[in-house]
Amino acid sequence: MGMVFTEILAKIDRAAVNGQKLHLDIEHVRALATSPVYASIAEMKAKEFADLWEKEPEQEATSPRASNSGSSGSNPAPSAESGSSPGTMLTLVHVAAERQASATAEKIARLSKHKRR
Numbered sequence: 001m002g003m004v005f006t007e008i009l010a011k012i013d014r015a016a017v018n019g020q021k022l023h024l025d026i027e028h029v030r031a032l033a034t035s036p037v038y039a040s041i042a043e044m045k046a047k048e049f050a051d052l053w054e055k056e057p058e059q060e061a062t063s064p065r066a067s068n069s070g071s072s073g074s075n076p077a078p079s080a081e082s083g084s085s086p087g088t089m090l091t092l093v094h095v096a097a098e099r100q101a102s103a104t105a106e107k108i109a110r111l112s113k114h115k116r117r
Contacts, residue, residue: 004031023110 008028015022024032032038 004028005035008032 012022
């Protein structure tokens, strides 16, 4: 595998200096995914979600839907979880799905560009 992390850092530095996207070869992606670095990035991603969820009730209070005080659906009992309502989870799932779709589209575009070479 050689000096994979040295190569990764060089690519990160180059992208940062030039203000460009970071492009990683599959060997670099695999090295990152199987290293402790990946766990750290996943932890940071979880923190981003937690921060997003923490801010969401503030946004929800000002939305037109927030004025609906009646219960809806077939289960009028309060949710077992405290915190955000079940509807807010759909928003978060949608955001996560959009990010995943965007990442997948970028990957497909890179692969098709790579095959054309």
